[in-house]
Amino acid sequence: MASRFVDRAVIHLAAGNGGNGCASVHREKFKPLGGPDGGNGGNGGDVLLVVDPGVHTLLDFHFRPHARAGNGKPGQGSNRNGAAGESLELRVPDGTVVLTEDGEVLADLIGAGTTFVAAKGGRGGLGNAALASRARKAPGFALLGEPGEARDLVLELRSVADVGLLGFPSAGKSSLISVLSSAKPKIADYPFTTLVPNLGVVTAGDTVFTMADVPGLIPGASEGKGLGLDFLRHIERCAVLVHVIDCATYEPNRDPISDVDALENELARYTPALGGDLAERPRVVVLNKIDVPDAAELAELVRPELEARGLRVFEVSTVSRQGLRELGFALGEIVERYRASLPAATPTKIVLSPPAVDDAGFSIEPDPEEPGGFIVRGKRPERWVRQTDFGNDEAIGYLADRLNRLGVEEELARMGAEPGCPVTIGDYTFDWEPSTPGVATHLAGRGTDPRLENHSRVTAAERKEARRLRRSGTGSNDADDADPSDEDARE
Known part of the structure; x- marks a missing residue:
């Protein structure tokens, strides 16, 4: 079975859910008031993307696009915390770019061991032992674990190469990389022999660099024609671009000058996702197949015009190996110059961004679908809602206290909210009933809250x-x- 190269894959990731906290009271003979001893739930596992030099394709993700990390375990009595869920590490090739489905670049993974948290695991819920306070000495509830993050991401492999070989189909790119390096690409006399990038390591004196032989380019590639964007994204990282021109072609309307113009036009119209401009990269023109007499004459004819454009031109033959040594050392010189121009690598700095002084941590806006309703947005209130067990009145009262301390009730009143109006936080909608400011809430039995009691029922x-x-x-x-x-x- 022939090997298969995959350089783009859509993956569906689900991080682990956090474990629920435990509501428990310590029980021991002759100690009826042992106090709360419910443990916390474990955090859910993360889904991580890790660069592995031994991986060269995204083939595994093509056949197995779904991945899920382990869930956290729930807390237990006797102050036993739940175990954290097992994180899942997915190995990706060097040069993998992580994007959203809308095309936004999230991470550019270069270098062995580089790690990206693709999906964050949910937090474990606090047990009632952690929720105890002077006002609430024995909570009859615990917090639920948060669901893990679920994401659909796009992985694209952009080859990590110093030199990129460009050219029309059958221009001799595969032959050139095979004689300059130890790479053994498939070589045949029909167009589009190369369907996947081939990487080779070239040694020129003390300089060692990598060269990428990518599929043939045709006019309209920047618009997706032919192999199109599948070809162009593999040259985004290259320090120098080499136009490999077939001087022995007998196709009508083809000559070295028009071939160079067509290649330059496609590069100018392509916008790299990683930024930069391909038109600004150094260029080298290789006039190939000069072992053919007619090709050698044509190369001598067009060389002055190409040099007049500021391009370095080399006449080579992969059959007789003429001009290959000079080409290799010239490319090594350009690569060394490019590497020297790069800024020195610095360790990644940890940047702490505290919230602004006037940041309330939430925002409130009118609900466009509910007349008189409001929507509360913010990480903290939305997380608190996810952690609340709505089957427990005391837990609901605790949520109301947290929202009140955050200032949600005060802001709703300022915006003109009326009692009973619908207020949406996350996936839940409530009928807002404001509490009396400045009046302390007297706690009742475990699992209850006097503000939520239905006084028509017999107690x-x-x-x-x-x-x-x-x-x-x-x-x-x-x-x-x-x-x-x-x-x-x-x-």
């Missing part, structure tokens, strides 16, 4: 009192007056 204390009265024989009327539809009021 546990009322049921207990009704049972005592019935047993004493004096509370029959009270039992009869209870709501018949309330099953909790009937024994």
